[in-house]
Amino acid sequence: MSSAATRVTGQDHLWSVTEHLEDILATVRPLEPIELQLLDAQGCVLVEDVTVPVSLPPFDNSSMDGYAVRVADVAGASQEYPAVLTVVGDVAAGQGEQPHVGPGEAARIMTGAPLPPGAEAVVPVEWTDGGLGEGPVSGMRARSAAPDGASGQVHVHRPAEARAHVRAKGSDVKAGDRALEAGTILGPPQIGLLAAIGRGTVRVRPRPRVVVLSTGSELVQPDEPLGSGQIYDSNSFALCAAAREAGAIAYRVGAVADDAETLRATIEDQLIRADLLVTTGGVSVGAYDVVKEALSSVGDEDEEGSGIDFRKLAMQPGKPQGFGTIGPEHTPLLALPGNPVSSYVSFELFVRPAIRTLSGLGDIHRPTTRATLETDKALTSPDGRRQFLRGRYADGKVTPVGGAGSHLVAALAHADALIVVPEDVTSVEPGTEVEVVLLG
Numbered sequence: 001m002s003s004a005a006t007r008v009t010g011q012d013h014l015w016s017v018t019e020h021l022e023d024i025l026a027t028v029r030p031l032e033p034i035e036l037q038l039l040d041a042q043g044c045v046l047v048e049d050v051t052v053p054v055s056l057p058p059f060d061n062s063s064m065d066g067y068a069v070r071v072a073d074v075a076g077a078s079q080e081y082p083a084v085l086t087v088v089g090d091v092a093a094g095q096g097e098q099p100h101v102g103p104g105e106a107a108r109i110m111t112g113a114p115l116p117p118g119a120e121a122v123v124p125v126e127w128t129d130g131g132l133g134e135g136p137v138s139g140m141r142a143r144s145a146a147p148d149g150a151s152g153q154v155h156v157h158r159p160a161e162a163r164a165h166v167r168a169k170g171s172d173v174k175a176g177d178r179a180l181e182a183g184t185i186l187g188p189p190q191i192g193l194l195a196a197i198g199r200g201t202v203r204v205r206p207r208p209r210v211v212v213l214s215t216g217s218e219l220v221q222p223d224e225p226l227g228s229g230q231i232y233d234s235n236s237f238a239l240c241a242a243a244r245e246a247g248a249i250a251y252r253v254g255a256v257a258d259d260a261e262t263l264r265a266t267i268e269d270q271l272i273r274a275d276l277l278v279t280t281g282g283v284s285v286g287a288y289d290v291v292k293e294a295l296s297s298v299g300d301e302d303e304e305g306s307g308i309d310f311r312k313l314a315m316q317p318g319k320p321q322g323f324g325t326i327g328p329e330h331t332p333l334l335a336l337p338g339n340p341v342s343s344y345v346s347f348e349l350f351v352r353p354a355i356r357t358l359s360g361l362g363d364i365h366r367p368t369t370r371a372t373l374e375t376d377k378a379l380t381s382p383d384g385r386r387q388f389l390r391g392r393y394a395d396g397k398v399t400p401v402g403g404a405g406s407h408l409v410a411a412l413a414h415a416d417a418l419i420v421v422p423e424d425v426t427s428v429e430p431g432t433e434v435e436v437v438l439l440g
Contacts, residue, residue: 015313016423017349017386024323024350028332030360031208031275035201038191043247044204045360050180052197055170060115064165067106067128067154068119074159082155087131091116106154115166122165129155173197183362205360210248211274212240215263215281215290216338219255234409235280235343242347243278246355258282260294271327275358278351281338283310283320291322291335308333314423316385317342321350340409345388345418348439371398371436373419379428381421390415391436398436416440
């Protein structure tokens, strides 16, 4: 993959959020379709229309446990004057040979079983004496307990119209109908439909494989003791979970120490299982910003303009960003800042759309809405920067959660929306209508 956009590089160029996203989306392309088994295709996007090869149901069948009868034989039947019919056999679901129902006859039939030849309707067992010669029954006795239930006589206490309690062949879908359209996301109901029409495999765009890698010698894995100056690695967990929520197959790589050679080697090892690489940390201007050090000079010899470009964006949080392609397959890589809020906001704005583009989804962005700002005092925002504040949204109103600090993980955990403050706005008064990105 290579960028179709012309990258304006240089330390002094300040990219807008829109420019950066457009550059990413100009590079990322939907993954090539593959044939997958049904359960492996869950969450994937269908790339072709699926036509029904066999009608559903494939035959007229009973919607009730009861007796298959001829309409004329039960006309006028009542509790006082029941129709008395000879039971000629059982019809069970999956049964091969079926009895023929002639005048004055009935066949005991189970839900889903084919309507036997000669029969025109089904009377529920509750409308009969169940062959016991007494009043109405509430159900059939198990065949093992009453093998003679398919013989003798049955008293029917109510009439039935033609096709009563009969599911018609093709009443769900007919052979030749389009079952699913290309572009459909395959969830449990869609997979059930594919199985019902006999499809064991389906052609889809696979779920993207996303490798998430955090950097920093200060990072310690959860459940390990913290040493002096150390913190727990939360970014790789949050972003891996976010990638899975976006539809990807995500792999989390433990934190890599601040060493450029180690990072380069780790990334090269991960390329084999990555359709997209995401790093977090090490992209700013510090002496130990290892991602920038390790990848600034990395490019593909046979791909002009490839490599990772590190930029400054006119946004808060998330000013430092990196993007490009790496490796023999020109795998896209997004380098995100290390502060937890900056990292997560950057994921929502840039990585999530990239994942959903790789998946072949039509709707790649989170939904947005307008909401009334509920706050005690005006919100401030830096001039020339698009600010994204955490908030909680409900009933057309949004309330800020926490401050603007990019390290406030607890506040982020209680937010379900991002409040967007445009670049040309430096103050937002309470009661103002604002744009809101809905995260939940």
